[in-house]
Amino acid sequence: MEEIGSTEFQCPSDVFLQIIKGKCKTTLIVLIKKGRNRFGEMRRTLPTISERMLSRQLxxxxxxxxxxxxxxxxxxxxxxxxxxxxxxxxxxxxxxxRKWGYIHLEKQQSDV
Structure with a gap:
């Protein structure tokens, strides 16, 4: 972190990324928004995440x-x-x- 005068400066984009980084956090937010908001439902939707990791992210x-x-x-x-x-x-x-992520994945596949 930079120091500006006597105040620490945090990049707002880095703060945002700190909040959403983690296994499937953005997907969890989308699932909850869409009403798939019970632990078991989320676990079945995301079979690649362990129960422990899911609990931690929540x-x-x-x-x-x-x-x-x-x-x-x-x-x-x-x-x-x-x-x-x-x-x-x-x-x-x-x-x-996430929309941009899908666009990028399609672009990568078409570049192959």
């Missing part, structure tokens, strides 16, 4: 205020995840970023 998103976890007093217990109002602000950015 915990980090919750800690950063992007999602909230809601427990329902039922038997068996039910837990669902929702985007917070703050998390809703990041969704359009992630949607556009």
């Amino acid at each position: 915990d980090e998103l919750e800690k950063d205020g992007i999602i909230r976890r809601e427990s329902f007093p039922e038997v068996p217990p039910r837990v669902e995840y929702f985007l917070t109002p703050y998390g809703e602000t990041i969704y359009p950015i992630i949607r556009e970023m």
